[in-house]
Amino acid sequence: MIILSSAQTNTGRVRTENQDCFGADRENNFFFVCDGMGGGVAGDFASNAAVDTILSSYSKINKQDCLDILGEEYNTFEEKVLKPIALIKMANRYLYGLTKKYPKLSGMGTTCAGVWLDKDTNLIHIYNVGDSRVYRIRSGKIQLLTEDHSKIQELIDCGKMTKEDAKMAEIQSMITRALGIGKTVKVDYKSEIFKNGDIYILCTDGLNGELSNFTINDIVSLHKPDVNAITKELITAANNAGGRDNTTVISICVQDDGLDVQVNTEVEPVSDIMTFSDESKTGSDKEQSLIRKFEKRFSVAVPKSAKNKNLLRSPLFIAILLVLLVIAGVFVYTALFKDSGEQKSIVELTGNISGIKLEIMTITASKLEEIKNTTDKVFKIQLIQECFANASENFTPMQNVTISLDSDGQNKYMGMSSFKAVEIKLPKGNYEMTLSYPGYKILDKNLKLQDTIDVTLEASDELSKMLIVMVPEEDFQKE
Secondary structure, three states, rough: OEEEEEEEEEEOOOOOOOOOOEEEEOOOOOOEEEEOOOOHHHHHHHHHHHHHHHHOOOOOOOOHHHHHHHHHOOOOHHHHHHHHHHHHHHHHHHHHHHHHHOOHHOOOEEEEEEEEEOOOOOEEEEEEOOOOOOEEEEEOOOOOOOOHHHHHHHHHHHHOOHHHHHOOOOOOOOEOOOOOOOOOOEEEEEEEEEEOOEEEEEEEEEHHOOOHHHHHHHHHHOOOOOOHHHHHHHHHHHHHOOOOEEOOOOEEEEOOOOOOOOOOOOOOOOOOOOOEOOOOOOHHHHHHHHHHHHHOOOOOOOOHHHHOOOOOOOOOHHHHHHHHHHHHHHHHHHHHHHOOOHOHHHHHOOOOOOEEEEEEEOOOHEEEEEEEEOOOHHHHHHHHHHHHHHHHEEEEEEOOOEEEEEEEEEEEEEEEEOOOEEEEOOOOOOEEEEEEEEEEEEOOOOEEEEEEEEEEEEEOOEEEEEEEEEHHHHHHHOO
């Protein structure tokens, strides 16, 4: 088989910067697209750094490296099948580490959807994290081969939203899985036999967000097998339809070269999506070891704007200055007025940490049903108050709630909730916290529904615990 490919990325008509990127290793028939997210330089850097990490490390890791990351249970898989999965996970670890090292990159992340075509077995191996996609066009019919990791797709899967409603939803960009937002990441994988004439389209959501599958199929069918024309026309059509997002497209065409080559047909494709779960501590340690080994060869540098700091405006600098002034004051006071037996440490005076240990809960299904079935308003309020009084029995953790903290009009923290309390460390001060989850709102202490709440952080010896309860808006909006 001959593998023809063409790749192109475009900023679109609305955005001023392109946060998309693509990788193409044509020698190994390995291709992937990344769609960055995050304010300022973060999204652009995230996608480019992920591509750089994966491509520059591809030839340097072996099967044992992959098994150390993924687990020995995958020993039956070929090395080349495991490589992209291990590298995607390693890129996630690299990006996550940078968000901790450079606070200005906090909240960055990127999707990743890729394929590896193995001409020895005529199998295409498909990998996906996030909502970038891989399509196949065969015999005039288009089929989506990946599954979006998005809040909209979750709502569609559980029957709470139709595909038509999803097109108008306000949470189009809310993805539930991405590289860089957590220490570990799950990666979806499947494979299938490719055939002569197959066209594969890898794209970011700038394409499928503007064009229907029907339109994508028409454009591909009109221009195949010219992959350059297919790529160009798909991006042009997306821009003509609005161009509201960056668009990246890789077009791949499989053609019979006419040679009588023996193909290994004993390898069975993995037709159903299988998910490579989060790494163990051993896997995470291996990723970190490989990053330290390869990092000097990465060509995408951390932006200067993420490194540079205006010390006079830095909250950390101001905090340090204040602490030094307190220390000086304590020293002078102690030297002049106190004996050594009455001295106190600076930690005792000011504390050494500020932030919150945030738990986001919702009312259990049984208690919620009891509240919904109560017509007496006073009794209903009493039931809600009982929930707060017996939190351990009546509340259950919520995961995948988007958490955002802003101060002075700037975002200082962005993350997602899980079953465990989320530790948020920020300089002391006043913040506005926004919690987002489809159909849910914050239930404040006055039993009113809110989208945001004000949070004041003070210096302390430990993170202060904070419980926030979210409830279905439709069940509480009249209370």
